[in-house]
Amino acid sequence: MPRLRRLEGETCSLLYEAHLRFPKSAMLWSMGKDSTVLLHLARKTFRNRLPFPVVHIDTSYKFPQIYAFRERLAREWDLPLHIARNDPALEQGMGPDQGRTACCHALKTRALLDYLQQHELQALLLAIRRDEHAVRAKERIFSPRTSSAEWNYREQPPELWGLSCVEPTEGEHVRIHPMLEWTEEDVWAYAHEHRIPMLDLYFATKDGQRYRSVGCQPCCHPTAGTANTIPAILKELRTRREAERAGRAQDKEEEHAMLKLRSLGYM
Amino acid sequence: MTPAVAFVGCVDHGKSTLIGRLLLEGGALPRPERQRLRRLQHQVGLPAALANLLDSLPVEREELFTLDTTRRFFGPRTRRFALIDTPGHQELLSRMLSGATQAQAAVLVLDPTSNDDIEPFVRTLEFLDFPHVGVVLTKADLHHDHQAQDLGNLKVRWTLPVSAVTGYNVKALLPRLQALLPQDSAREEPFRLLVQGQDDDATRGLVISGRCTEGQQLTRSPQGTRHTVTQLDRDLQEGDFATVTLDGTPPRRGDVLATTPPHTTRHPRLGVLWLTHEPPPEATRLTLRCGFQKLPARIDSIQSSDPGPPRRQEIRLELDDPLVYDPAVPALSRAVLTRDGAVVGMALVRPEHERAGLP
Numbered sequence: 001m002p003r004l005r006r007l008e009g010e011t012c013s014l015l016y017e018a019h020l021r022f023p024k025s026a027m028l029w030s031m032g033k034d035s036t037v038l039l040h041l042a043r044k045t046f047r048n049r050l051p052f053p054v055v056h057i058d059t060s061y062k063f064p065q066i067y068a069f070r071e072r073l074a075r076e077w078d079l080p081l082h083i084a085r086n087d088p089a090l091e092q093g094m095g096p097d098q099g100r101t102a103c104c105h106a107l108k109t110r111a112l113l114d115y116l117q118q119h120e121l122q123a124l125l126l127a128i129r130r131d132e133h134a135v136r137a138k139e140r141i142f143s144p145r146t147s148s149a150e151w152n153y154r155e156q157p158p159e160l161w162g163l164s165c166v167e168p169t170e171g172e173h174v175r176i177h178p179m180l181e182w183t184e185e186d187v188w189a190y191a192h193e194h195r196i197p198m199l200d201l202y203f204a205t206k207d208g209q210r211y212r213s214v215g216c217q218p219c220c221h222p223t224a225g226t227a228n229t230i231p232a233i234l235k236e237l238r239t240r241r242e243a244e245r246a247g248r249a250q251d252k253e254e255e256h257a258m259l260k261l262r263s264l265g266y267m
Numbered sequence: 268m269t270p271a272v273a274f275v276g277c278v279d280h281g282k283s284t285l286i287g288r289l290l291l292e293g294g295a296l297p298r299p300e301r302q303r304l305r306r307l308q309h310q311v312g313l314p315a316a317l318a319n320l321l322d323s324l325p326v327e328r329e330e331l332f333t334l335d336t337t338r339r340f341f342g343p344r345t346r347r348f349a350l351i352d353t354p355g356h357q358e359l360l361s362r363m364l365s366g367a368t369q370a371q372a373a374v375l376v377l378d379p380t381s382n383d384d385i386e387p388f389v390r391t392l393e394f395l396d397f398p399h400v401g402v403v404l405t406k407a408d409l410h411h412d413h414q415a416q417d418l419g420n421l422k423v424r425w426t427l428p429v430s431a432v433t434g435y436n437v438k439a440l441l442p443r444l445q446a447l448l449p450q451d452s453a454r455e456e457p458f459r460l461l462v463q464g465q466d467d468d469a470t471r472g473l474v475i476s477g478r479c480t481e482g483q484q485l486t487r488s489p490q491g492t493r494h495t496v497t498q499l500d501r502d503l504q505e506g507d508f509a510t511v512t513l514d515g516t517p518p519r520r521g522d523v524l525a526t527t528p529p530h531t532t533r534h535p536r537l538g539v540l541w542l543t544h545e546p547p548p549e550a551t552r553l554t555l556r557c558g559f560q561k562l563p564a565r566i567d568s569i570q571s572s573d574p575g576p577p578r579r580q581e582i583r584l585e586l587d588d589p590l591v592y593d594p595a596v597p598a599l600s601r602a603v604l605t606r607d608g609a610v611v612g613m614a615l616v617r618p619e620h621e622r623a624g625l626p
Contacts, residue, residue: 020463138337153335162369163601165605
């Protein structure tokens with residue numbers, strides 16, 4: 001059976017399962033390609049009526065195109081959109097010039113943890129994939145976080161035969177990863193097949209640059225590339241050996257940056 | 268799920284190192300990982316540097332061992348499969364199983380120069396009942412052995428000496444890994460849908476086999492009632508998440524809708540691999556999970572025991588409500604046993620007619 005249809009079925013089934021077992025949950029949406037595909041799949045699963053909010057962790061440093069895209073899809077898809085922002089930190093001048101790790105922690109992790117607490121969430125749905133990063137290849141589908149939202153990777157629960165027995169626990173939340181099995185190519189191929197709208201930052205400008213992974217404007221750098229359609233991106237991916245997140249400053253700073261951020265509750 | 272091969276074996280027999288080498292040879296490493304490998308090779312030597320590609324948790328990187336399972340993709344998109352690394356310490360059995368149970372085939376990784384006891388791994392692979400197992404004799408640059416030790420009842424398809432350090436036979440291993448994976452069967456399976464839940468107007472669930480169109484007659488198990496599919500938003504096939512409208516009483520979570528109904532029983536016979544230090548005694552109350560079924564259970568009798576490791580038993584459970592099962596269908600025979608919410612064992616539902624006793 002075609003790979004994309006199987007991936008779609010698996011992810012929709014996991015989304016439905018997540019909602020049944022964790023009624024108080026939310027889905028993170030960064031407007032990037034992966035979480036936009038996950039959002040499309042959630043709309044498919046719940047027949048256009050999402051039973052949980054879609055949350056944008058807004059650092060206020062995103063590209064203008066990202067905000068425009070967010071507003072457009074929120075309107076067209078009638079999304080229950082929540083915006084989580086750490087306003088006190090922003091008022092005190094937090095930004096990338098204060099150090100990237102500190103900035104990510106305050107404007108992403110802290111904003112997310114405050115949101116979790118405020119809404120007493122049992123679970124968060126995230127569109128991470130195993131092929132993005134060596135640490136993500138270690139993730140479970142249902143991954144409990146401690147009360148301080150830390151990832152206790154030394155004690156990951158068993159997931160035997162793919163069956164997870166993780167249940168909601170007071171004061172803690174579970175990260176649910178319905179797209180772990182997808183690869184970067186799968187995401188693009190699926191977006192193409194289903195005509196899912198995508199941010200124009202991913203497509204090459206006239207000066208031959210495009211973004212492969214999108215986050216905050218000051219910390220994302222375009223890569224050279226002429227791909228300006230999804231088929232061209234797919235063609236490019238088959239020949240390139242660069243890491244997908246090569247343009248993301250937070251991954252470069254130090255070897256364990258990604259893991260440190262994740263273990264502290266980053267997405 | 269992407270088809271996957273799990274690499275299983277004793278600690279330090281070279282599983283992570285071998286997978287690292289396969290990823291390198293197969294062009295599956297992005298540039299920063301290749302750069303890291305070159306840098307690390309001078310510090311810790313090539314075998315540890317290759318293993319470190321998989322061992323990405325800080326404790327693994329610092330102490331140079333595998334704590335938890337890893338799943339890495341390999342090959343072009345249309346023929347992609349996954350390589351699953353698993354920890355080799357006996358104390359990490361549940362993590363090893365979290366990896367191995369996601370695979371359709373397994374490779375037993377053996378260092379013939381070592382005297383480690385491989386029996387626990389052979390027994391575990393026997394329990395998991397892989398249709399085919401490959402045996403890789405690692406560190407072939409250090410020995411000339413071409414024979415594996417006693418491998419019990421494992422269905423060994425091939426044995427291959429390999430050196431991850433020199434690259435000897437690594438290219439020859441690739442097609443052998445692919446050959447272990449089951450081919451798409453041309454045989455049309457009956458339609459089977461595992462019910463996950465019921466919305467206001469439709470039944471939702473996962474299609475685990477076969478096809479279905481509107482008008483199809485289905486049997487709901489365990490009740491045994493007959494229903495007609497009155498509405499579908501598209502024709503269904505294996506792997507789909509389905510939205511189905513049926514006539515009659517709506518099904519419940521855990522029910523199975525099928526063209527050929529599976530078996531039902533209140534006294535299932537199970538092969539169990541326990542993850543606890545001691546297997547629980549008769550009369551212990553547990554929860555049996557199989558697909559979306561979650562059933563309160565009591566250990567009725569223990570028919571045979573193997574103290575292991577791993578600790579294996581053949582048991583019979585007593586259930587309040589019937590279990591829907593089919594030993595020939597993975598999603599209807601693979602089960603997990605929990606006690607107070609914690610996973611205590613994994614199980615395979617046995618056919619009723621099979622002779623009792625360990626294989």
